[in-house]
Amino acid sequence: MIVVVGLSHRTAPVEVRERFAGEAGAPEVMLGKLRGRPELDEVMFLSTCNRVEVLARPKGNADADRARALKAVREVLAEHGSTSENDLKPVLYEKEGEEAVRHVYRVTSSLDSMVLGEPQILGQVKDAYDAAVAAGTLRSFLARCVHRAFSVAKRVRSETALGAGTVSISSVAVELSKRVFGDLNDGIVLLVGAGEMAEAAAKSLGKGAKEIRVCNRSFERAATLAQRFGGAAAPLTALEAELATADVVVTSTASPNFVVTRDLVKRVMKARRGRALLFVDIAVPRNVEPNVHGIDNVYVFDIDDLEQQVAVGLDARRAEATAAEKIVEQEVVQFLQWARGLDVQPAIVALRAKTRGILVAEAERSLQGRLKHLTEGDRAALMQMVDSATNKLLHAPTTRLRRAAGDGDGQTLAATLQELFELPTLHEVDEEPDEKTEKDEDDERAVQ
Amino acid sequence: MSHPLVNALLLLAAATYSAAAVAFLVHLTGRGQKRPYLRMGVWLLGAGAALHATQIVMSSLVLDLCPIKGIHFALSVVSVLACAAYVVMRRRYRIDAVGVIVAPLALTFLVGSAAAHADASAAGSLKSAVLPVHVLANLVGEALFVLAFAAAVGYLIADKQLKKKHVGGVVARLPPLDALDRAEHAFLLAGFPMLTVGIITGAFWAERVESGSAVDIARSLFGYATWALFAGVLLLRAGRGWRGKRAAYGTIAGFAFAVVVLVIYLVRSFGEPHA
Numbered sequence: 001m002i003v004v005v006g007l008s009h010r011t012a013p014v015e016v017r018e019r020f021a022g023e024a025g026a027p028e029v030m031l032g033k034l035r036g037r038p039e040l041d042e043v044m045f046l047s048t049c050n051r052v053e054v055l056a057r058p059k060g061n062a063d064a065d066r067a068r069a070l071k072a073v074r075e076v077l078a079e080h081g082s083t084s085e086n087d088l089k090p091v092l093y094e095k096e097g098e099e100a101v102r103h104v105y106r107v108t109s110s111l112d113s114m115v116l117g118e119p120q121i122l123g124q125v126k127d128a129y130d131a132a133v134a135a136g137t138l139r140s141f142l143a144r145c146v147h148r149a150f151s152v153a154k155r156v157r158s159e160t161a162l163g164a165g166t167v168s169i170s171s172v173a174v175e176l177s178k179r180v181f182g183d184l185n186d187g188i189v190l191l192v193g194a195g196e197m198a199e200a201a202a203k204s205l206g207k208g209a210k211e212i213r214v215c216n217r218s219f220e221r222a223a224t225l226a227q228r229f230g231g232a233a234a235p236l237t238a239l240e241a242e243l244a245t246a247d248v249v250v251t252s253t254a255s256p257n258f259v260v261t262r263d264l265v266k267r268v269m270k271a272r273r274g275r276a277l278l279f280v281d282i283a284v285p286r287n288v289e290p291n292v293h294g295i296d297n298v299y300v301f302d303i304d305d306l307e308q309q310v311a312v313g314l315d316a317r318r319a320e321a322t323a324a325e326k327i328v329e330q331e332v333v334q335f336l337q338w339a340r341g342l343d344v345q346p347a348i349v350a351l352r353a354k355t356r357g358i359l360v361a362e363a364e365r366s367l368q369g370r371l372k373h374l375t376e377g378d379r380a381a382l383m384q385m386v387d388s389a390t391n392k393l394l395h396a397p398t399t400r401l402r403r404a405a406g407d408g409d410g411q412t413l414a415a416t417l418q419e420l421f422e423l424p425t426l427h428e429v430d431e432e433p434d435e436k437t438e439k440d441e442d443d444e445r446a447v448q
Numbered sequence: 449m450s451h452p453l454v455n456a457l458l459l460l461a462a463a464t465y466s467a468a469a470v471a472f473l474v475h476l477t478g479r480g481q482k483r484p485y486l487r488m489g490v491w492l493l494g495a496g497a498a499l500h501a502t503q504i505v506m507s508s509l510v511l512d513l514c515p516i517k518g519i520h521f522a523l524s525v526v527s528v529l530a531c532a533a534y535v536v537m538r539r540r541y542r543i544d545a546v547g548v549i550v551a552p553l554a555l556t557f558l559v560g561s562a563a564a565h566a567d568a569s570a571a572g573s574l575k576s577a578v579l580p581v582h583v584l585a586n587l588v589g590e591a592l593f594v595l596a597f598a599a600a601v602g603y604l605i606a607d608k609q610l611k612k613k614h615v616g617g618v619v620a621r622l623p624p625l626d627a628l629d630r631a632e633h634a635f636l637l638a639g640f641p642m643l644t645v646g647i648i649t650g651a652f653w654a655e656r657v658e659s660g661s662a663v664d665i666a667r668s669l670f671g672y673a674t675w676a677l678f679a680g681v682l683l684l685r686a687g688r689g690w691r692g693k694r695a696a697y698g699t700i701a702g703f704a705f706a707v708v709v710l711v712i713y714l715v716r717s718f719g720e721p722h723a
Contacts, residue, residue, distance in 0.1 A: 158484075164616075164620075165616060166615075172615070175615060175620075176615060178624060179606070179610060179615060179619055179620070179624060179625065180610070180624060180625045180626060181624055181625075181626045182542060182623070182624035182626055182627050269689075270689070272689070273688075273689025273691070274685075274688075274689035274690060274691035274692060274694075275689075275691065276625060276626055276629070276691075276692060293611070296692060296693050296694065297691060297692040297693065299610050299611070301613065305613050308613075309615050309616075312616060313616075316616070
């Protein structure tokens with residue numbers, strides 16, 4: 001099974017988390033250090049602004065092996081954070097087995113993110129996975145767990161609305177512009193006011209816009225901000241002309257009176273020949289007269305409207321989290337069933353080897369005796385028959401053994417088989433999955 | 449029209465249109481960020497149109513009638529053309545979700561055509577090159593007006609939601625307001641010359657074949673009113689900047705008049721003897 005050791009926004013304050021940023025924490029460096037630890041069989045290192053964690057598979061399945069693996073990871077993390085293992089321990093979380101698998105699925109599905117449902121985490125886990133593959137620190141077991149995590153995230157994204165809705169003022173503004181204009185490729189974003197809030201809005205809205213223009217009482221400040229976004233500046237006296245060409249207007253001046261009045265917008269709409277106009281008023285007191293919203297093809301959203309949308313988005317995501325957790329639970333059960341199936345793999349391999357060995361030995365004895373006259377073709381057919389008989393004979397016990405393993409009875413049945421058929425001691429075999437299922441392959445394609 | 453294959457195709461097309469309408473509806477009210485039901489709706493609508501087109505061809509072969517003659521076929525052809533235009537143009541205008549209006553309209557037209565008598569008597573007395581031009585221009589125009597109407601309805605729904613400051617839910621799954629407005633204008637602009645040709649050829653034809661009955665006069669009046677309304681919408685948009693809500697209401701009114709013309713044809717067909 002796997003273990004997870006790490007720290008996140010839930011366990012460590014930012015002063016601790018920031019110690020893990022920087023080049024020393026680059027995935028290649030960390031993976032190099034982790035690979036050098038003999039206690040670990042497979043490792044993956046995930047580092048985001050809110051999370052640093054190591055996913056590992058210990059060498060060996062005993063409790064002592066797991067304890068050694070956990071200690072090894074703690075030591076590497078402590079070294080990475082330039083601190084001692086004891087100092088680090090209070091802010092670390094450690095998870096093993098089922099709990100670790102659940103954690104990986106929850107993290108990848110953004111159920112453990114600071115902003116619930118944010119989409120970046122999936123890309124970050126994929127990057128961590130790619131880095132581990134490139135460093136050669138992943139083999140079948142952990143790789144499969146992470147792959148399943150990708151498909152869990154995909155399910156959560158498509159079957160729930162965990163990632164839907166908007167959860168910040170800037171993203172609400174972007175969503176509003178999408179509702180009205182789709183994209184802003186040919187659109188102009190006008191900032192009325194050149195403060196910090198205008199700048200923050202411009203960063204989000206300006207990404208897709210054709211042009212950003214800034215209109216401010218102080219022309220110098222307008223010019224400075226416009227320059228930062230490669231746009232143009234205008235004095236506040238030119239507001240009417242600017243409104244006539246803009247598509248999305250973000251107002252954030254400190255003016256105690258309305259800067260944009262109904263009469264002004266009515267005149268502007270004539271000049272615009274009815275083209276739609278969206279006001280995002282993030283100023284307090286408001287800059288846009290509320291009844292401007294009543295004019296045809298004009299939409300005004302003030303700070304309360306935006307915050308209400310943020311609250312709605314967050315509530316909706318929290319409500320969806322329950323459905324997402326159910327998906328995670330289903331997938332954890334499936335993964336554990338598969339993993340338990342690996343416990344009986346040595347018994348299956350040994351039983352097949354013994355059965356086939358006996359049949360082949362008997363066939364060969366006959367081929368040297370009474371069946372000596374058979375041609376090469378007939379001999380090949382006979383050996384094929386042996387293989388076929390082995391498969392048919394062992395199909396039912398193999399299937400039942402795997403099923404029993406999934407239910408937690410695998411070890412008992414495997415031991416019984418060993419006793420009944422005098423199988424050799426069941427050494428652990430390589431736990432490569434027998435074959436990839438179609439579903440796994442679909443999942444892999446989906447996460448490319 | 450009692451051929452079993454024709455009937456089977458008709459039922460299949462109706463079922464597919466219905467399924468498309470349900471898929472679009474589920475898309476509009478559904479959850480999750482992916483949009484499988486939208487794609488499903490588009491495919492089903494396309495499949496419904498293909499089945500419907502096959503039904504028209506089969507039906508015309510069975511009845512030995514040209515499919516542009518008579519209201520029976522006209523409604524069906526409008527339905528198929530509207531669906532085909534939607535499937536082809538939806539990406540260009542980013543109006544996939546208006547399928548939620550196109551699908552039930554297509555179904556309604558199909559049901560209307562099934563209710564009407566398969567009969568070419570309306571045009572039977574005229575052997576003129578004007579007839580195909582008149583009928584085809586009207587059918588293509590009508591199909592484009594179906595799409596303009598769908599975009600206009602979508603616009604009004606989205607506008608109402610935004611005016612109520614509802615940003616999520618249905619409005620998030622409808623096309624952007626601007627896209628709906630542009631699509632509505634484009635379909636109207638494309639359909640209007642067709643309607644004009646239909647009106648001119650219709651006026652020429654009416655002199656020769658129509659009886660001058662009250663029904664014929666009402667149909668002509670509603671035809672001219674449709675043309676005048678659409679002309680007004682286009683002119684006011686170009687001249688006075690009437691966009692968005694006003695243009696949407698104008699388009700809906702124009703389409704309603706166009707439907708009245710079709711209904712008059714339909715009602716008249718009930719009074720005519722079976723072919």
